[in-house]
Amino acid sequence: MNIFSGLHVGLRALETQRKSLDVTGHNIANANNEDYNKQRAVHKASYPYTAPGLSNHGGAGQFGTGVEIAEVERVKDQFINSQIFNETQTSGYWEEMQRGLEKVEYILNEPSDSGIDSAINQFWNSLQDLSNNPSDDAARNMVRENARNVIDSFQSVNNQLTDYKKSINENLSNAAADINNITKKMADLNKQIVSIKGSGQNPNDLLDQRDALYKDLSKLINVQSRQDAQGNLIVSTQGMQLVNGSDAYELAAKGNTDDNSIPRMEDKLIHTRTGTEIKPTNGKIAAWMDMRDEKLDFYAGRLNEMAKTMVTEFNKQHQAGYDANGVDGENFFKPIDSSSEQSAIAQLDLTAAIKDLENGLSKIAAGNKNIDTFVELDTLGNNLSGNYQVEVTDAGGGQFDLTINDSDGNKAYPPDPDSSVTVNPGDNVELNVDVNGDITADITAGINTGDFTLTVNDTGKRNISLDKAIGNGENANALANLFNSDEVIEGASLEGYFRTIVTSVGAESSRSQQMKNNQDVVLKQLQTLDRSISGVSLDEEMAKLIKYQQSYAAAAKYINKIEELLDSLMTIV
Template sequence: MNNIFSGLHVGLRALETQRKSLDVTGHNIANANNENYNKQRAIHKASYPYTAPGLSNHGGAGQFGTGVEIEQVERVKDQFINSQIFNETQTSGYWEEMQRGLEKVEYILNEPSDSGIDSSINQFWNSLQDLSNNPSDDAARNMVRENAYNVIDSFKSVENQLNDYKESINDNLSNAAADINNITNKMADLNKQIVSVKGSGQNPNDLLDERDALYKDLSELINVQSREDAQGNLVVSTQGLQLVNGSDAYELETKGNTDDNSIPRMEDQLIHSRTGTEIKPTNGKIAAWMEMRDEKLDFYAGRLDKLAETMVTEFNNQHQAGYDANGVDGGNFFEPIDNSSNQSVIAQLDLTAAIKDLENGLDKIAAGNKNIDTFVELDTLGNNLSGNYQIEVTENTSNSDQLDIVINDTDGNEVYSDTGINVDETINLSVEADGGISVDTDPAVDAINDFTLTLNKEGKRNITLDKSIGNGENANALANIFNSDEVIEGASLEGYFRTIVTSVGAESSRSQQMKNNQDVVLKQLTTLDRSISGVSLDEEMANLIKYQQSYAAAAKYINKTEELLDSLMTIV
């Protein structure tokens, strides 16, 4: 009689086990499209036998089985592959943001284009060429000034956009810190639930899936390490600082590098709230943002500053070597750069007040050549002089450290001579009414017919006292600054800028390649992981049929057992 009733229990256990197995299969099918879900499997085992060995037991057939039960609902997961996915996710996040950042810098530089720095430099160069051909044309002079403004505006536009990008990175850091805190708080809460479920002897499979998904999201942002303790808590840390320990989460915060609200926070730091320690991630999106902000952007901004400073210095030097429209020595064209200023070089870019002057500024552009670095320097002192002469400077016969000078008119007649003049000495002369030249007897008073000569070395050449505005040679020399080699690091100004652009392009291309490589690696690992842990509908349909048939067979077994019981009761 007992054996018949035990048969009912065997059948009931079989029904319950197959039904629960069908529930597990249904749960798998329901989550077939959940990328964070790992399939589960019901592990069957024989339930504890009916009789245990003992002295009171008869020596018959031995123990009788009591059926089947579910030992556990197993989560199918390869932890080694899972760990690799987390590690590669960090690297993938880094290269994704690095590529995106360099692409942003390429967009800011906007080359090649019709509105970038290179284009504005070319337009400035063209206007200087036009001025060299038409130095007396106010329209040509105005184009030089306007295109100089365009060059300044182009530099400042790029710098402003780079600074804006820096600020946006700080915003990203603040948002990322909030995201990290949200993730770690959720993980701490999940730790508490998982420990509770494990304490009851069950497997918290869905909770573990949720915690793994959060850890993957965290890995994409920052390089983290983890370990699981004996109770089932996931302990998460970065750079030796804990973010999650049991049900406790330690938040991160961003802090500016200055307490002065009037100064923009250009370099926000990531701080561990519990210890106050600064965190400098080495992988993940945040590491890419910080490297972009603190290294890449500063590097390219520094190179642009160097280009701008060299342009200002070289252009001003050459501009001072010419005459303006009034025959006066050229001054600075751009405002000189103050290296002691807190402002960047580009922020200081501006034209001098003399050049910007609306009434006389165009006349201050020094397009004419005043023969600097020749054996003799001519300065007409701004006077409206005329006349062509031949100057010959020779070594003094009595003193080799001194020079003699002879000036002849166009007919070869001597109009002036002098001896015993020191090297680099300036002599003050005047033009006579008949075209002759005499010593200026009162050099302290500038007369309208005065001019000076400075003797540098021996030589012979023809000179003109006409205003040098007519030759445009200095405008041509100013234009040559932009395409002459050896101006800056062995390159021209224009060539140096192009090296900046190509450098950004090369880095962006490399980052894109590294991102693509990481995508391939991560895809392969994910495919491998899904082949093990992912839900296969074909496999689940086979399990569905298997468990359904087992359930039906168990039901038939119960029916047969019930028939036996009915027969027995009839006999009784």
């Protein structure tokens, strides 16, 4: 080793410290870049002179030739990195599921003054008012208008759920485009990374970009990856490749029909190269599909079942009463056609008779011929008047004694004050009413030739009114009771059933919020751990700046001393 070798040692030291300063500066510049992983210049001693041998002089042995940068290393814990990718998928799923259920809560809009529950309550109140004032046209009009309000509330919720379902298909189309854009960029990065690795360098910044893209991809859909010997990241989902080397394979959102005139309600995610449907199990897309195909269908289905039951039971009870003209009640709502492609809610409507502006109010059957379970009244369509008290007592032997008193408490039937009529359970007793409203005789022919009939079922006492044209309001009351009486639908009332739907959405939304919060905590912990290893610490980098600057200055002084030695040598020569 000669004096000129010292210049080479000094020069290598200057270059190494300068390049280390460049790496440090690059770290500082990216201190706020969340996708950046800090880099480190790895120093190593350059190849030394050989040890003494036959061809050279003896001495101390090998002499070092200085320092050089072995590599610019990317500081990264791949295990933590893979955990972040996995948790990002789950985080994306619960984030979108929570957002979706929150949207359903907003659509149901409960509790509020404008939702289905409020509309049902208003309808119930109007039926109660009608039961108290069956002859009041204003009360009848409120029943009809509030029925329309119930229909509008159901259909508004149903339309919003349908629109939300359609919007999810748009999300799928946009997500497929985003995935294709990401995978194309990853394929391009693969090509560059392989090229740089082939030249013996580390493409650290490109690797950071590729990891960031893979993280974005993981948030959308569940993916798996592996790195081959050349440095390519091969990405797949459900066994189908999305990226392989410099090749990217696209996904497409396709509907169940090519006819654009038919609404696309259930778009599928298709791998365009294989034509295979992809059913994501995690990530945002999985949440969208679960929301569209399971949650929305479930809640819309329950609302449809509720609407169908409401129409069926309400019409049945409405037919059991009398309208304002003394005619048996007909359907109030249009019957639901189960064979129709339209949902029950979409079919909700009042019958033409009820909607008729001129005569519709009179068609509302407020009066009830079913006075009680123990006796049934049927005026057979006759226009009658009079208020009476019916009393049925046990006659023994499975038979009943029937007596009827007038409004003054006087015995009206049978005429003999000391007698009663003995009947069997289920017997129809046909009676006549004279012009004074007195019950004059019974008819036993059983062919509905009397003015009205009583069907005796059990013992009891109850006031009845023959003024069925006005009605006693019992049927309006029975109609109101449909909304809060048990056993109407799945062991619950209509109102209770709806509240079950609302609370179910609320419970699922609360759970998804909790899961989202849990994932946020897990992901934050992993990211904090990752940043503690791979993130840029300005204090650490400033210390490195001082260290490399001092080393650079020392190397410069070393070269200066070698120069002084050379000057002394040249002076001697």
